[in-house]
Amino acid sequence: MRKIIVQKFGGTSVADTEKIKNVAKIVIKEKQNGNDVVVVVSAMGHTTDYLVKMAKDLCANPSGREMDMLLSTGEGVSIALLAMAIQAQGYDAVSFNAMQIGIMTENVHSKARIVDIKTEKLKENLKEGKIIVVAGFQGVTEDGEITTLGRGGSDTSAVALAAALNAERCDIYTDVEGVYTTDPRVVPNASRLDEISYEEMLELAHAGANVLHPRSVETAKQFNVPMRVRSSFKLDNLGTLILGVEKMEIYKPVTGVAADLSQARIVVCDVPDKPGVAAKIFSRLAKENISVDMIIQSYARKVSNTNDIAFTIDSVDLNKTVEALEALKSEIGATGDIQVDENIAKVSIVGAGMIDRPGVASAMFETLAEQNINIRMISTSEIKISCLVDKCDAQQAVKALHKVFELESNEIAEVKGDLPNV
Numbered sequence: 001m002r003k004i005i006v007q008k009f010g011g012t013s014v015a016d017t018e019k020i021k022n023v024a025k026i027v028i029k030e031k032q033n034g035n036d037v038v039v040v041v042s043a044m045g046h047t048t049d050y051l052v053k054m055a056k057d058l059c060a061n062p063s064g065r066e067m068d069m070l071l072s073t074g075e076g077v078s079i080a081l082l083a084m085a086i087q088a089q090g091y092d093a094v095s096f097n098a099m100q101i102g103i104m105t106e107n108v109h110s111k112a113r114i115v116d117i118k119t120e121k122l123k124e125n126l127k128e129g130k131i132i133v134v135a136g137f138q139g140v141t142e143d144g145e146i147t148t149l150g151r152g153g154s155d156t157s158a159v160a161l162a163a164a165l166n167a168e169r170c171d172i173y174t175d176v177e178g179v180y181t182t183d184p185r186v187v188p189n190a191s192r193l194d195e196i197s198y199e200e201m202l203e204l205a206h207a208g209a210n211v212l213h214p215r216s217v218e219t220a221k222q223f224n225v226p227m228r229v230r231s232s233f234k235l236d237n238l239g240t241l242i243l244g245v246e247k248m249e250i251y252k253p254v255t256g257v258a259a260d261l262s263q264a265r266i267v268v269c270d271v272p273d274k275p276g277v278a279a280k281i282f283s284r285l286a287k288e289n290i291s292v293d294m295i296i297q298s299y300a301r302k303v304s305n306t307n308d309i310a311f312t313i314d315s316v317d318l319n320k321t322v323e324a325l326e327a328l329k330s331e332i333g334a335t336g337d338i339q340v341d342e343n344i345a346k347v348s349i350v351g352a353g354m355i356d357r358p359g360v361a362s363a364m365f366e367t368l369a370e371q372n373i374n375i376r377m378i379s380t381s382e383i384k385i386s387c388l389v390d391k392c393d394a395q396q397a398v399k400a401l402h403k404v405f406e407l408e409s410n411e412i413a414e415v416k417g418d419l420p421n422v
Contacts, residue, residue: 001170002034003034003167004036004037004126004162004166004167005030005035005036005038005157005167005168005170006036006037006137006159006161006162006169006170006171007026007027007037007038007039007040007171007173008041008042008154008157008159008170008171009023009040009041009042009082009173009232010042010174010175011042011043011045011047012045012174012175012232013173013174013232014041014042014044014078014082015044016045017045017081017085019232020078020081020082021085023082023173023232024082024088024089025084026085026173026232027131028089028091031131032089034166034330036126036372037043037131037132038122038126038131038132038134038167039131039132039133040134040135040157041075041078041133041153041154041256042078042081042136043071043077043078043137044074044081045155047074048071048074051071051073051409052067052071053071054212063109064109067109067110067148068110068138068148069233071137072097072135072138072148073145075135075136075137075138075154076097079095079133079134080095080133083095083131083133083296084281086131086268092130093130093131093133094125094130094131095134095135096122096133096135097138098134098135098140098146098157098391099140099146100121101118101134102116102128103118103134103160103161104116104118104141104142105140106139106141107142107145107147108147108308109147109148110147110148110150111145111149111150112139112148112149112150112420113287114139114149114156114157114160117160117161118356119165121252122165123250124166127128131335134157134161136156136158137154138153138155139157141268149215152212152215155172155212155216156170156215156216158170159219159220159223160219161216162220163220163222163223163225164218167225168226169227169228170220170226171224171227172227172228173228173230174229174230174231174232175231175232175233176229176235177231177234177239178192178193178230178231178239178407179192179193179196179201179209179211179212179240179242179256180211180256181193181255181256181257181407181408182256182257182258182398182407183258183398186395186399187398187402187408190402190407190409191408192240192409194240194241195240195242195243196240196241196242196255196256197242197244198220198243198244198279199352200255200350201242202218202221203218203348203350203381203383204256204258205217206347207258207259207348207384207386208258208259208260208261208262208293208346208348209256212229217242220242226241227241227242227243228240228242250352252351252405252407253351253354253357253405254349254353254354254360254401254407255351255353255408256350256407257347257348257401257405258348258398259345259346259347259348259371259394259395259397260345260348261345261394262316263303263313263314263344263389264267264314264315264318264321264340264342265291265310265312265340265342265343265344265388266321266322266338266340267310267339267341268309268329269307269334269337269338269339270304270306270308270335270336271308271332271333271334272333273301273307273375276346277333278309280328280331280332281325281328284328285324285389288320288321290317290324291317292311292312293313293346293380294311294378294386295309295379296309296377297309306335306336308336310377312326312346312388315342317414318340319417320340322340322343326338341390343392344376344388344389344391345388345389345390345393345394346389347386347387347397347401348385348386348387349384349405350383350389351383353387354382354384360385363404363405364385364387365387366400367404368387368389368397368400368401370400371393371397371400372393372399373390373393374390375389376385376389376390
């Protein structure tokens, strides 16, 4: 039985016709290796950003439905052009959008989750020897409404297709050579990892590493789909393999360091110290589809019998969060202000080797103290420690932690793009 390989190519890989021809060659090479191939592509280059700008020029607050209708068109262009490029090189290819296949999602615009994938049409075309090109980032509801999957949605589309088809592997092609111990733009001698576990990659993705979206890694872990992250432009480099931690040898306690500069900190002040109040706050945010990260509740004040609840969110959800909390204040009896701080960053260390290695947390805190970096909040898991710091200290923190945990490479990584804004 022929193996199925799912390949995903991001916007930079299909940014123009020459790059699309390059992608076609990569796809055909995989086909020549004797595998069936399903390709998932994003919109070309900065098409999505351009479409968003046009929408905002016309309407300050466009509806979610119409934005999904608009943004889903970008991938339609990519899949047709790539299918043509493959056909031009003598191979049979066919393109499908989400509606044609049946990539079914929940009825949520801009952040929909995949609930099912119809595989009949895919399997029929693979049986006929065709290379299948699928539009990433999009889905369709049971009643025929177009949805999009949110940031990193094409990665999620690819992994979900790999799971549905019981594929041998899902290869994510991008403009970087794999997963690094930290952002090479911040630390030029960051090391490229040959392997990383689902658990570590998931924590790094949540912590701010932008190579893969967390939802794609969650799906890969759930269905045990091996993933490989590699460059579309340096095919001699096999990139980074992502697989179960039980298949790995752990040599160091820390695998990587990440910084998330897109966080905002919210403090709801003078909240009544009684059961059910926190549940009401976070239930309301969940109904608004707002994800919450770090959470701290202060000790109760004896005189007023109140406390403060602080948490972090993605800054894109800031306005919606404040609106929801202002509407909730009277219901929960909160008498204080809702404080907002956007001048923060989350810096995290991640490693499956932390589980049985004492002293990792103290080494992180001592390193930040030596750099005169104040810690605002702390959260931990078995394989991650995150600290909230001032945004201006984020790069310094990453550099210092990367060094103290001995993650440097002897080689200088190829640096692409500008440094993250601080």
